[in-house]
Amino acid sequence: MSFVLPEYHAPDFGEARFVNAPDVVFAPAPKDGVAPEGYHATSIYPEYFKVNGQWLLAEESRMDCVAVLRNGKIAVVEFRNLKAGEPVVVGRTEDASQGIYIYANGFQAESSEQETFAFRQGRSRETAYSMDYDSIYELLRYEKDHGKILWVMGPACAFDHDSRAAFAALVRGGYVHGLLAGNALATHDLEASYLRTALGQDIYTQKSMPNGHYNHIDTLNAVRNYGSTAAFIQAGKATDGIIYECVTHNIPYVLVGSVRDDGPLPEVYGNVYEGQDAMRALVREATTIICMASTLHTVATGNMTPSYRVVDGVVRPVYFYSVDISEFAVNKLRDRGSLSVRTIVTNVQDFVVNVKKGVL
Template structure:
């Protein structure tokens, strides 16, 4: 089985509904951070705007942002907090072309898709067979390693097991990661495992609690802070394995977003939530495949900023978004928040990583 990129089917703008539609209206933002009344909120899907009589595709999108006309004639997608007074914001609450705005929901629809008739087990749950998803993901990652940009969003559970750590490290070492995004906990417990073979004080192989093990993660944070940076800690203490070490050695960016519950935190953790969002967004703008593992809040945050498509060299291609969690609540929550293009896999992430590593190594 080899990966086949889905073909994008653009709207037929020669249809009367489009040729007879008015041009999109706009109005200036009244001040920084505030959109004008009746602003158009963007989605994860390709969006077209009729400007000067021509339907134009916004080059990128993001859920719950606004479309802004750029001085050079393009269309930018901006978060409300990044609006500047005077920005020309597109107006309109319809998406069918009648106000010069068209949201294209089915550009990547597959032939033979469901006709809507009743069928059992059409959802994604712990009873779903995911074998086909694994096979597809193996081939997708091999394709993306050569042609795309793979972003990982990792929860701390990825560092609690020796085999999972080794599998994720192997994926990074072999070019299957272009950026890793996480929080303080993932990096802390991965470095704890590298130095002390524990995560939250439990042996990462046997899962046995170690004497006074509850000190281990904060001892590691303290040592890293004493060194001044994660790379300096790795060098000083001779760290040889783990997810963070693989990122540092292979120059894969590691974006650590802070949380109100963080202890320490590690020096590289970004404490300002909007700075962290901007850093994550800078990589999501490049991403063609996003894989989120066992982290509800980081997954939802990433899903909110991930579009369903990317325009590369003038061609529209899909962005593949995966959510992997042992909790159906988490996978369903992401869909409920609007990330309808997500592929959900309900499983233990340690097993997922080991299977993925073995599958991509074939």
């Protein structure tokens, strides 16, 4: 059965509670980077604010930010990006009584009756994921032409010959519209093409090569000598893989570094807030996000991803998956407030290969 995008059912603002609700209250930010007392913190769900008698939707939201009136629209702004004097929404009730309404059920279909007690309602390594895979295949086929698919990847995805080849095929097939990662994913993927190893191990046999511990820093040094990853690739030093295909097909990617990075690659953001802004620029366009084996980047991405997106004036859901072999890793994101995440506990290398087979 082909994928059908769920329809959004907006609140009925003709109801008395909305008609009789007061306009939302704004207070000026007292200084740059500081919200006024009683500020309203945003969530992952659609939020409406009554301004001059009209209920306005915050169209580009993220959790743990503040709502600001900019150019007649509600902008959702990180605390660090607030400007002194900007009108910030204040109020901490979310039931319309203060002109603020959080709407969590806009995409909810009529639910069937569920048993009070039932086994295996959580997500674990024992969960059957056959239906999840089939759903992902259908979703990706839809999103290829109607949305933007953003992938978040840890270095495990580059350590295996088959998973590298599978993801490269997904890029060529049009199933990748953006990539978020750290220095390690890109470094080891380039190493795999340049020297056929990842962290010094053959990417197919996993056999350690003589002096293999030099290989990733040799790769980093070589890329830095060329000045950029694109120049390294254009010189023929990397001829396949994840980053090669992204560069070749003009797929945007954002690499945000950490204190443990070697090198790093020239494109890696060393300033985490500049990196966060670059990540959010891609997240703002994404309609499906799939995170694989990178707890730090997964939680970071989840915390800046709302449950919805406005595309051509239509509110639609954002699909968010977290894939990891660790139950702890996939559950951590949900614990951090990203309640709309769908989790799959499996080896991400196998996951990528399965997705490639399912859609290509």
